[in-house]
Structures are given as C-alpha cells and as structure tokens.
Amino acid sequence: MTFGRGLHALSIASAALITVAFALVFFYAPNDADQGFIQKIFYVHVPMAIVALCGFVAGGVFAIKHLRSGDRADDLRSYVAIHISLVLAVGVLLTGSIWARASWGHWWVWDEPTLVSFLIVFLLYACYQPLRFSIEDPERQARYAAVFAIVAGAFVPLNFTAVRMAESLTHPRVLSTTGGAMPGEMRLTFLVALAGMACLFVTLWKYELASKSASIQLRSLKRRLAGDDGLAPLNRSAAPQHL
Amino acid sequence: MPALPLDDAGPYVAAAYLVFLALILIYVSIMATKLGRIEREIGELSELVERRSERSGERDQERV
Amino acid sequence: MRGTVAALIRKDLQLERRSFESVPAMLMFSIATFVLFHFGLDRSSLAGDLAAGVLWVTLLLAAVLGMNRLFLAEREQGGFDGFLMAPVDRTALFVAKAIVLFCFLVAVELVAVPAFVILLLEPDPGQALPELLAVLLLADAGIAVVGTLIGALGVQTRARDLIVPLIALPLLVPVVIAASEASAPLFAAGGADAFPARWLVVLALYDAVFGLLAYAVFDFLLEE
Numbered sequence: 227m228t229f230g231r232g233l234h235a236l237s238i239a240s241a242a243l244i245t246v247a248f249a250l251v252f253f254y255a256p257n258d259a260d261q262g263f264i265q266k267i268f269y270v271h272v273p274m275a276i277v278a279l280c281g282f283v284a285g286g287v288f289a290i291k292h293l294r295s296g297d298r299a300d301d302l303r304s305y306v307a308i309h310i311s312l313v314l315a316v317g318v319l320l321t322g323s324i325w326a327r328a329s330w331g332h333w334w335v336w337d338e339p340t341l342v343s344f345l346i347v348f349l350l351y352a353c354y355q356p357l358r359f360s361i362e363d364p365e366r367q368a369r370y371a372a373v374f375a376i377v378a379g380a381f382v383p384l385n386f387t388a389v390r391m392a393e394s395l396t397h398p399r400v401l402s403t404t405g406g407a408m409p410g411e412m413r414l415t416f417l418v419a420l421a422g423m424a425c426l427f428v429t430l431w432k433y434e435l436a437s438k439s440a441s442i443q444l445r446s447l448k449r450r451l452a453g454d455d456g457l458a459p460l461n462r463s464a465a466p467q468h469l
Numbered sequence: 470m471p472a473l474p475l476d477d478a479g480p481y482v483a484a485a486y487l488v489f490l491a492l493i494l495i496y497v498s499i500m501a502t503k504l505g506r507i508e509r510e511i512g513e514l515s516e517l518v519e520r521r522s523e524r525s526g527e528r529d530q531e532r533v
Numbered sequence: 534m535r536g537t538v539a540a541l542i543r544k545d546l547q548l549e550r551r552s553f554e555s556v557p558a559m560l561m562f563s564i565a566t567f568v569l570f571h572f573g574l575d576r577s578s579l580a581g582d583l584a585a586g587v588l589w590v591t592l593l594l595a596a597v598l599g600m601n602r603l604f605l606a607e608r609e610q611g612g613f614d615g616f617l618m619a620p621v622d623r624t625a626l627f628v629a630k631a632i633v634l635f636c637f638l639v640a641v642e643l644v645a646v647p648a649f650v651i652l653l654l655e656p657d658p659g660q661a662l663p664e665l666l667a668v669l670l671l672a673d674a675g676i677a678v679v680g681t682l683i684g685a686l687g688v689q690t691r692a693r694d695l696i697v698p699l700i701a702l703p704l705l706v707p708v709v710i711a712a713s714e715a716s717a718p719l720f721a722a723g724g725a726d727a728f729p730a731r732w733l734v735v736l737a738l739y740d741a742v743f744g745l746l747a748y749a750v751f752d753f754l755l756e757e
Contacts (some may be wrong), residue, residue, distance in 0.1 A: 227678065231695075248486075256538060263478040263479065263482060264478045264481060264482065266482045266717075267481070267482055267485040267486075270485055270486055270489050271485065274489070293750075293753055302528060305638065310496075313492055313496060314492075316492070317488055317489055317492045319489055320485075320488045321485040323486045324481055324484050324488070325481075325485065326508070327481065328478060328481035328482075329754065333605075346703050346706050347703070349702075350700065350703035350704065351695060352699075353652075353699045353700045356685075356692070356699075357690065357696055357700070360555060360690040360691040360692045360696065361689070361690050362691075367688070368752050369754075369756065370686060370689070370690070372753070373682075373688065373750050373753055373754055374700070376706070376746070377743075377747070377750065378745075380746050381703075381704055383673045384707055384738075384739060384742060385706065385707055387735075388706070388707035388710050388711060388735060388739075389706075389707075390711065391560060391710075391735065392710045392714060394484070426493070430493075430496065433500060434500065437500055437503050437504065437507070440507050441503070441506075441507055444507060444510050444511065444514070447514060448513075448514060448517075449516060451517050452517055453476065453519065455730055
C-alpha cells in the first residue's frame with residue numbers, strides 16, 4: 227500500500243503556491259482601509275482556519291469509511307488528517323491572538339466567532355489522542371476513535387453556526403476585512419493563499435501517511451526476518467500500528 | 470478602531486507569519502527524526518539479510 | 534425494539550429507585566454549586582444573562598456526574614456481555630439509556646430549578662414558566678443524547694471519568710449557548726423580556742442532528 231504517490235509533485239506545487247501567495251500578500255494586495263498593514267495576517271490566519279476545518283471533517287469522512295469497511299488504512303488516514311488539522315488549529319489560535327492584540331489591544335477577543343469556535347474545537351480534538359492512547363486493543367482503538375471523529379466532525383459546522391449566532395447579535399465582527407465586498411486584488415491573493423495552504427495540508431498528510439506506513443511495514447518485515455523473538459514488543463501508542 | 474502605523478504593525482504581522490513557518494519547520498524536524506529511525510532499522514534489516522545469506526552460503530560450501 | 538427499550542428503562546429506573554445513587558448526588562452537587570457561585574461571585578441575587586449562565590453551567594456539570602455513572606453498572610457487572618448475547622437490536626440500549634439520563638435530568642431539575650429561584654434568582658420567573666420548561670426539555674434532550682454516547686465511549690477506556698467530561702463539555706457548548714441565550718430574557722431584572730424563539734430551533738436542530746448521529750454510530754461501540 228503506497229501512500230506517497232504524487233508526493234513529489236504536490237510538494238513542489240505547495241512550495242510554489244505558498245511562495246507566490248506570500249509575494250502577492252506583501253507586494254500586490256492593497257492595504258486594508260480600516261486596519262492597514264495588520265490585515266495582512268488575514269492571509270495566513272483564515273486559510274489555515276478553513277483548511278483545518280476541512281481537515282477535521284475529512285477525518286470524520288475517513289472514519290466513516292473505516293467503520294464501513296474495517297480497512298485500517300482508512301483509520302490511519304483519519305488519524306493523520308486530524309493530527310495535522312490539530313497542528314493547524316494551534317496556528318489559527320496563535321495567529322488569531324496576535325491579530326487580536328495588534329488591532330484590539332487584547333491577546334484574546336470573545337467577539338470574533340472564528341477564534342472562539344476554534345478554541346472549542348481545539349479543546350475537543352485535543353482529547354482525540356488521549357482517547358486513542360487509553361484503549362489498548364488496536365481494533366477497538368480504531369473503532370472508538372472513528373466514532374469520536376465522526377461525532378466531532380459533525381459537531382464542527384454546528385458549533386460554528388451556534389457561536390456565530392451568539393456573537394453577531396451583540397458585537398459586530400472585529401477582525402473581518404473591509405466590510406462588504408473584498409477588492410479583486412485581495413480576493414486573488416486570498417485564493418492563492420488558500421490553494422497553497424490546502425496543497426500544503428495534503429502534502430504533509432501524504433508525507434506522514436508514507437512515513438507511518440513505512441514504519442509499520444518495516445516492523446512486519448523485521449518479524450518475518452528475525453522471528454518474533456528478535457522483535458521488541460510494541461509499546462502502547464495513540465497512532466495506528468497495524469495496517 | 471484605528472489601525473496601527475506601519476512601524477508598530479510590522480512586528481505583529483511578522484510574528485504571525487513566523488508562527489506559521491515555525492509550525493511547519495517543527496513538523497518537518499519531527500518527521501526527519503522518524504525518517505532517521507526508519508533508515509536505521511532498514512540498515513539493521515539489511516545486515517540481517519546479509520548475515521543470513523552468508524550463513525546459507527557457508528552451508529552450501531560445506532556441502533560441496 | 535420498543536419492548537426491549539421499555540424493559541431496559543424499567544430496569545435502570547428500578548435500580549436507581551432502590552440504590553438512590555445518581556439523582557441525589559446530582560441534586561446535592563447542583564445546590565452546592567449554587568452556594569459556591571454565591572460566594573464566588575459575591576452576589577446575593579442574579580438576574581438576566583448572569584442568572585442564565587449560572588443555572589446552565591451548574592446543570593451541565595451535574596449532568597456530567599450522571600453521564601459518568603450511566604454505564605458503570607453494565608461495565609462492572611458484565612451487563613454489556615449479557616446484553617450483547619440477547620437477540621435484540623443493539624441500538625435499543627442507546628435509546629433506553631438516553632431516556633434514562635433524560636429522566637434523571639428532569640428529576641434533578643424538578644428540585645434544582647426551584648432551589649435556584651429561591652437561592653439566587655432575583656426576579657420572579659412565574660409568567661415565563663412555559664418558555665422556561667420548553668428550554669429545559671429541549672436542552673435536556675441534547676444533553677441526554679450526547680451524554681449517553683460519550684458515556685458509552687468513555688466507560689470502556691482506562692481513564693473513563695476523566696475523558697467523559699473532557700469530550701462531552703466542548704460538544705455541549707452549543708447547548709449552553711442556546712439554552713442561556715434563550716433563558717436570559719426570562720430572568721431579566723424588570724420582568725421577562727421577549728423570548729428569542731430561534732434558540733429553541735437551534736436546540737431542536739442540535740437534538741435532531743446528534744440524536745440521529747448517535748443512533749447510527751452507537752452500534753460500533755458495542756462490538757466485541
């Protein structure tokens with residue numbers, strides 16, 4: 227089972243798109259009328275947020291596939307997608323906090339629904355690996371993790387809607403861009419940044435999948451060559467260890 | 470809500486982009502460690518295969 | 534299926550009536566939390582969104598106590614194995630346990646909400662009672678559905694009473710949001726304000742989505 231197919235092309239595409247995106251951000255996109263230079267953070271914060279959310283939902287989709295087919299490869303795909311999205315979620319919280327500090331003076335604002343929703347989503351998915359780690363039997367671990375990923379994946383859009391409804395009634399969006407339509411240059415820059423972030427996610431996802439699958443296959447190769455006694459026993463792990 | 474002038478805003482924007490970069494680089498370095506371990510294990514395995522083919526080579530020689 | 538559900542509900546309610554473990558504990562916990570809030574906030578009476586927030590956070594934390602214990606008997610006394618051997622639809626266990634948790638919550642609220650009104654609430658919520666009941670019932674349904682699913686998820690892991698609150702509380706944030714936004718005008722200082730019915734729609738949607746999802750997915754938690 228090769229997970230690394232297309233990795234080369236993808237990584238080049240990601241590097242190219244992100245470089246072009248950064249160039250556009252600093253040399254092409256105009257300064258925002260309200261927020262000035264601060265608004266540039268938008269081009270790294272929002273694509274990370276969108277890609278992380280899609281990643282969490284994708285984790286849920288692979289979990290559904292795993293439950294239906296019992297295929298452990300889908301469990302691995304789900305695990306890695308959630309893992310990388312969690313890293314991106316940390317990035318969203320950090321960049322969002324920096325943006326809040328720069329434009330509002332506080333390191334945190336409750337008025338920004340995206341940021342608040344991400345805090346809740348982060349708290350939820352932070353339990354994914356501890357949950358996996360607390361179940362020893364690998365088949366059950368995969369199954370329970372899949373149930374969690376499905377419920378959490380369905381929760382993400384619901385949570386966003388609820389938080390947005392709660393905040394928008396009392397305060398206007400603090401960290402949105404020029405209220406109303408985004409000028410063409412900004413939109414192009416944003417789309418390139420989004421495409422670059424999405425390519426980066428898929429690249430890192432395949433990268434980690436290939437690495438994990440290599441370790442797993444290596445272990446089974448070792449067992450065949452050295453016999454069961456030549457093998458160190460598997461430690462408990464949150465990550466899938468069988469394919 | 471007034472926008473900060475460029476000199477004050479620069480560090481914040483730079484910090485945000487640096488967070489992004491740092492996350493990627495930390496991830497890559499963790500993956501690099503894993504790759505190193507995989508390489509080491511492959512080395513051990515090929516050694517195992519070497520030894521085994523040597524042993525069967527000696528056995529063939531003894532029979533002859 | 535209905536027969537199985539009814540039998541399971543009857544068993545759990547009888548167990549609770551004989552041993553009196555979950556409901557009194559949840560109730561005492563709620564009242565103790567009200568006292569804590571009185572001292573923590575240093576207020577003798579609350580109104581508006583502060584009152585709604587205190588009530589809903591307390592009810593949610595009490596529900597977490599109930600969630601942890603919901604499947605405990607099954608886990609420790611082999612009830613899961615017995616159930617799996619019976620020729621019944623496995624989802625019946627989910628429906629039954631969710632209804633049981635819902636009943637526990639209603640039982641707790643029957644005493645805890647009047648206690649809250651007496652201890653901490655400033656205005657009289659008399660005329661807003663039907664709306665308050667609607668919010669309570671819809672929110673309880675959501676808590677029951679999610680609580681049963683996560684209770685079942687957690688009971689078979691090693692760190693069960695730690696992991697259940699950690700997973701359930703973020704999942705229940707929309708319920709807290711909707712329930713407090715809906716009940717805040719009912720506790721307004723100058724008498725009940727206009728009731729924002731859209732939050733009831735949000736609660737109903739949440740209940741429907743998670744109800745269906747939990748119903749679909751629960752089977753996989755029981756496989757051996």
